Amino acid sequence: MPRIAPGQSDTLHLEIAFIFREIxxxxxxxxxxxxxxxxxxxxxxxxxxxxxxxxxxxxxxxxDVEAIEFFLRTRYPGNLLTCKLWACAYLYEAQxxxxxxxxxxxxxxxxxxxxxxxxxxxxxxxxxxVKWLKGGLxxxxxxxx
Amino acid sequence: xxxxxxxxIVGSGPAGAAAALELSKITEVLMLDIGHSAxxxxxxxxxxxxxxxxxxxxxxxxxxxxxxxxxxxxxxxxVTRSWRELSPIHSSDFKGELxxxxxxxxxxxxxxxxxxxxxxxxGFPISYSELQPFYLSLTKHIGISGGGDEVASVLGSRECLxxxxxxxxxxxxxxxxxxxxxxxxxxxxxxxxxxxxRLGILTEPHRGRxxxxxxGKDFFRPWKAAIYxxxxxxxxxxxxxxxxxxxxxxxxxxxxxxxxxxxxxxxxSSGQPVEFSAKRLLLGAGAINSARIVLQSFKDxxxxxxxxxxxxxxxxxxxxxxxxxxxxxxSFTGAQLALIFDGPEHRDRVQGSFYNLSxxxxxxxxxxxxxxxxxxxxxxxxxxxxxxxLQIYYSDAPNPASFLSLSTEGALELHCxxxxxxxxxxxxINALRKMGFWSAPFLVRYAEGGSSFHYAGTLPMREAxxxxxxxxxxxxxxxxxxxVYVVDASSFPLLPAKNLSLTIMANAMRIASKLVL
Ligand SMILES: Cc1cc2nc3c(=O)[nH]c(=O)nc-3n(C[C@H](O)[C@H](O)[C@H](O)COP(=O)(O)OP(=O)(O)OC[C@H]3O[C@@H](n4cnc5c(N)ncnc54)[C@H](O)[C@@H]3O)c2cc1C
Numbered sequence: 001m002p003r004i005a006p007g008q009s010d011t012l013h014l015e016i017a018f019i020f021r022e023i024x025x026x027x028x029x030x031x032x033x034x035x036x037x038x039x040x041x042x043x044x045x046x047x048x049x050x051x052x053x054x055x056x057x058x059x060x061x062x063x064d065v066e067a068i069e070f071f072l073r074t075r076y077p078g079n080l081l082t083c084k085l086w087a088c089a090y091l092y093e094a095q096x097x098x099x100x101x102x103x104x105x106x107x108x109x110x111x112x113x114x115x116x117x118x119x120x121x122x123x124x125x126x127x128x129x130v131k132w133l134k135g136g137l138x139x140x141x142x143x144x145x
Numbered sequence: 146x147x148x149x150x151x152x153x154i155v156g157s158g159p160a161g162a163a164a165a166l167e168l169s170k171i172t173e174v175l176m177l178d179i180g181h182s183a184x185x186x187x188x189x190x191x192x193x194x195x196x197x198x199x200x201x202x203x204x205x206x207x208x209x210x211x212x213x214x215x216x217x218x219x220x221x222x223x224v225t226r227s228w229r230e231l232s233p234i235h236s237s238d239f240k241g242e243l244x245x246x247x248x249x250x251x252x253x254x255x256x257x258x259x260x261x262x263x264x265x266x267x268g269f270p271i272s273y274s275e276l277q278p279f280y281l282s283l284t285k286h287i288g289i290s291g292g293g294d295e296v297a298s299v300l301g302s303r304e305c306l307x308x309x310x311x312x313x314x315x316x317x318x319x320x321x322x323x324x325x326x327x328x329x330x331x332x333x334x335x336x337x338x339x340x341x342x343r344l345g346i347l348t349e350p351h352r353g354r355x356x357x358x359x360x361g362k363d364f365f366r367p368w369k370a371a372i373y374x375x376x377x378x379x380x381x382x383x384x385x386x387x388x389x390x391x392x393x394x395x396x397x398x399x400x401x402x403x404x405x406x407x408x409x410x411x412x413x414s415s416g417q418p419v420e421f422s423a424k425r426l427l428l429g430a431g432a433i434n435s436a437r438i439v440l441q442s443f444k445d446x447x448x449x450x451x452x453x454x455x456x457x458x459x460x461x462x463x464x465x466x467x468x469x470x471x472x473x474x475x476s477f478t479g480a481q482l483a484l485i486f487d488g489p490e491h492r493d494r495v496q497g498s499f500y501n502l503s504x505x506x507x508x509x510x511x512x513x514x515x516x517x518x519x520x521x522x523x524x525x526x527x528x529x530x531x532x533x534x535l536q537i538y539y540s541d542a543p544n545p546a547s548f549l550s551l552s553t554e555g556a557l558e559l560h561c562x563x564x565x566x567x568x569x570x571x572x573x574i575n576a577l578r579k580m581g582f583w584s585a586p587f588l589v590r591y592a593e594g595g596s597s598f599h600y601a602g603t604l605p606m607r608e609a610x611x612x613x614x615x616x617x618x619x620x621x622x623x624x625x626x627x628x629v630y631v632v633d634a635s636s637f638p639l640l641p642a643k644n645l646s647l648t649i650m651a652n653a654m655r656i657a658s659k660l661v662l
Contacts, residue, residue, distance in 0.1 A: 023518050031193055035201060042200050046208035070517035083207050085518060089508040090204040094193045099507035099529075102522035114468035117527050124520030131517040 012037050014059055019088045022065050025103035032091040039087045047083060051076040054144045055084075063138050070128060071135025146405065146422060150175035150389070151662050153408055153423040155396045155438065158249020160633035161429035162375035163650035166286065167279075167657035169387035175421065176379065177410060179231065179245035180392035181223040183252070183367040194219065195365055196506060206509065213596075214505040215253040216242055218364050224252040231395055231413075232434055235552065236559040241454070241595025243433060247392070248376035250431065250598055255479045256345040256372055257498060257644040258289050260301025260651075264494065265641035268542075270608040270619040271655070279651035279658075281305065287373045288351035289343060289647075296340025299485050299494075301647075307348045309341040310357065313476030314501045315464045315533045315582075320482055322580040336488035337576050342480050342498070345373035363478045364504050375650075394419065398442040399426055399629060406628040424662055425628050427621075429653060432635040433549065433557065436603035439615055439623065439631075440551040449550045450615060451543035453602030453640040456564040457592040460535040462577050462584035467531035478504025484535065490568040493540040496642040497573070500534045533582075535573060539566060541640040543602060547594075561594035599645050601634035621656035632656050 016036040020028040028036070040047065053072060058065055058081075065081070072079045092100040111117065139145060151172040154161045157180065165174045197203040198219030205217055215221050228243040244250040260280050263273045281304060283289075290307040297303055312320055322328055323339040332339065347356050357371035368374060382388035393413045400407045408421045428435040436450050484497030502510065507525045514524040541547075549559045567589075574584045606617045617623050621630040632653035634645055 023522075031191075035193055035197065039201050039204070043205075043208045050208075066518045073512070082512065086207050086508065086511055087204060089511050089522075090197060090201075090207075090506065091193075093506055093508050094196045097192060099525050100511070100522055101526055102519035104519050105523050105526055111527065112469040114466055114531075117468035118465070120523065121520075121528075124516045124523060128515075128517040128520050135517075 011056070012040060015055055015084065016088060016091070018059050019065060019085060020092065023085065023088065023102060024092050024100060026092070026096070028091070029095055032095045035091050035094070036087065039091075043083075047080060050083060051079040051145070053079065053081045053139075054142075055081075057142050057144055061142060063142065063144075064131070064134055067131040067135035068138055068144065069135070070131050071139055074132065148405060148423050149421045150423045152425045152427060152660070153177060153406075153421055154427045154429055154632070155408070156249065156429035156431065156434075156633065157247050157375060157379045157390070158244070158429060158431060158633070159251050159375045159646045159650045160249075160431075160653045161427070162248075162378040163279075163283065164427050164429055164632045164653040164657040165382055165388050166378055167654040168660070169382050169385070172662060173386070174382075174388045175423065176388055176390050177394045177396055177408065177421065178247060178390070178392060179227070179395055179413065180390070181226045181246040182248075182376070183223055184220055198222070203506065204508070210240065212242075213253070214509060215364050220365060221253055221367055223367075224250070232437060233556040234433070234559050235556050236561065236595075238563065238593070239559045239561045239595040240593035241561070241598060241600070243431060247379065247390075248374045251375050251646060252367060254598075254646065255498070255644075257480055257483070258287070258343055258345045258647040259644045261641060261643060261645075261648045262299065262301070265643055268639040269637070270606055271652075275655060276648065276651045277302070279654040280647065282654070283647060283650050286352075286378070287345050288347045288349075288354065289345055290348040291343035292341025294340035296338050296483050296485055297343070299338070300340075300343045300483060306343070307351065310344060310346060310348055310477050310481065312341075312481050314470065314503065315467050315531055316476075316481040316499050316501050318464055318467060319499065319533065319580060319582060322582075328580055331579055332576060335572060335576060336486060337573065338485045339499075340483055342483050344479065346477070346479075347371045347373075357477070359477065361478075361504060396430065396438055398438060400442065401626055401628055403627075406626075425630065425660060427630045427632045427653075427657070428623075428635070429632045431633055432600040432603050432637075433559070435631055435633055435635045436549060436615075437551065437557055439604060441555065443615075443625075445615075446551050446553050448615065449548040450603045451605065452547045452549050452559065452561055452600070453541040453543065453637065454547075454561060454595060455538040455541055455597040455599045455640060455642060456566070457539070457597045458537045458566065458570055459590045459592070460537065460570055460573060460577075460584055461588050462533055462535065462574075462582045463528070464531045464533075464582050466581065469527050470530040476501060476503055480536070484573070486569060486573065488569075488572065490572055491539065491566065494642055495540075495569050496538045496644075498536045498538075500536065502529050502532055502534065535577070537569065537573070538597065538599075538642045539564070540642040541602070543605075543638075549603065559595075563591060563594045565591045599634075599640065601637040601640045601645060604631050604635040605638035606636040607638070620659050621652075630656055630660070
């Protein structure tokens with residue numbers, strides 16, 4: 001896989017570790033970390049044109065990455081954070097060999113009832129609205145753009 | 146002058162392979178091709194490399210234009226390798242792909258293999274009865290599986306079919322609903338027919354190839370023996386000593402002499418020009434590249450050749466009663482059901498194929514749901530399995546907006562605008578709802594120009610061979626030529642809304658069978 005500058009690689013390492021923990025509730029393994037760096041090299045030129053976000057602040061202040069991403073996605077589709085999160089989902093899928101799962105879903109376990117699924121979807125709708133507000137506040141409060 | 150062979154075929158895709166199969170009965174054939182092929186099978190391959198690729202090409206849709214999952218899949222990258230450099234196209238609206246691989250675009254196909262009936266062949270100077278014997282021998286050669294329901298008669302003869310692929314998941318439920326008497330009556334009133342697919346996939350062992358077994362790798366491992374690929378035919382004929390396959394050759398043009406035809410090409414390994422001579426030349430380089438070779442041969446930089454392709458749209462739908470079911474259920478990842486619509490909302494028959502969403506990477510769909518990341522991840526696990534997509538194909542006829550021409554630098558200028566319909570989608574959405582599957586017009590997506598991968602019509606066949614323009618006679622012979630024949634879909638004067646490759650193959654065999662050496 002292509003090489004990446006040493007300093008940048010440390011930041012990317014922290015980024016993927018943070019996103020994996022916060023979103024999927026698992027640890028990113030070495031291969032996923034290397035692939036995450038590779039992703040930034042291969043698609044770097046296109047990523048540079050995306051609406052950026054100050055990832056250092058997000059990591060240092062342990063902000064709600066899910067909320068910020070959702071807010072940005074609605075305002076700036078295809079923004080850098082959405083791309084990073086999407087890349088992490090692919091890397092999770094390759095690392096674990098199963099479809100990516102969120103931390104909440106791990107707790108929902110083997111839910112198979114269609115009715116319960118609909119109830120949970122409604123709950124996710126409400127939760128997403130709250131996340132959107134929280135994400136918006138964090139973006140402006142911490143000057144992330 | 147010594148000849149390299151009686152017959153030279155350019156291209157090893159469905160057209161070239163089928164022509165060779167027929168010609169192998171009477172003579173040995175020389176096949177010229179660039180011939181990229183699948184990477185060697187490496188059993189212990191790393192999952193990252195297999196799913197995402199050395200250069201993460203499997204996740205290219207994050208930052209590059211959409212590409213169908215199979216063509217993006219790392220081990221399938223050979224299928225579309227280097228065509229942009231070796232056979233360039235200048236276009237602002239062509240978003241399709243070409244293939245310079247052994248087996249052609251069929252390396253990535255969905256294997257839907259249908260016959261054209263006389264309704265589909267309206268406007269062709271040939272009839273079903275002329276293709277029928279070749280459809281039958283291909284059905285036996287390839288091993289085609291399919292059902293015996295009402296759609297079967299539209300998809301072709303049932304003779305020698307293998308049993309249909311088993312249904313699974315949402316589509317199993319959809320089929321069951323569509324067969325209920327009340328629903329069936331409703332569908333018939335609305336001129337909608339739903340039935341089992343006809344596929345070049347073995348449901349029983351056939352001619353030394355095994356039956357299909359599900360391993361979730363259809364999109365990641367090329368050359369799965371149960372899924373037919375024209376490369377198998379090429380390899381088989383080569384092993385029997387009936388075909389010489391010359392790889393690494395890019396054909397540029399031909400020149401006719403009274404007793405022979407010369408092919409001018411470039412040997413890609415040395416970059417040197419090479420020549421081949423034969424009594425007859427059969428062009429099977431695909432509708433776009435065959436047209437390029439013809440225009441190049443006549444140094445014609447002004448003629449606009451027509452370009453046909455099936456406009457397509459996608460209708461996603463959901464079956465609420467299946468919410469919570471596993472999206473990775475053991476099911477074939479290609480089209481499981483076929484739909485035919487022949488109502489008044491569209492001038493011609495419309496064809497549809499139903500897909501479930503298993504087999505590809507779930508992450509492809511991560512941002513197709515309207516929630517924050519956790520909600521979307523929940524959808525991937527619990528909603529995706531209840532979803533499906535109906536892909537709708539429309540017919541095409543020559544129109545002034547779609548054409549190609551050759552530029553003096555050798556690139557093709559191609560115009561292939563996207564087209565949108567809509568009335569049929571609305572009607573089919575209603576029918577889906579009637580069956581308990583929900584969809585809505587705002588979910589419908591229309592594909593960009595070229596993305597059906599069904600290309601045709603550049604050198605249309607006519608009843609009589611005219612001396613102007615570029616066309617072929619009913620036996621595939623190119624006008625103004627004595628020894629050059631076109632065996633791919635270039636010669637289709639119209640493109641019905643049906644998977645075209647089985648007809649490309651049957652027509653190539655028909656042309657080859659009439660060849661006088
Ligand atoms: C994702 C996908 C799914 C599909 N699904 C279906 C389906 O379900 N059913 C169906 O009927 N069709 C399907 N198709 C379309 C089908 O693959 C094509 O219609 C078919 O492959 C066309 O066959 P062909 O032989 O005319 O051309 P191609 O398959 O394009 O083959 C052309 C051959 O010519 C060679 N060639 C080209 N130019 C040159 C040159 N200058 N010199 C030497 N060699 C040359 C190439 O290397 C190649 O071997 C699908 C295609 C794709 C990509």
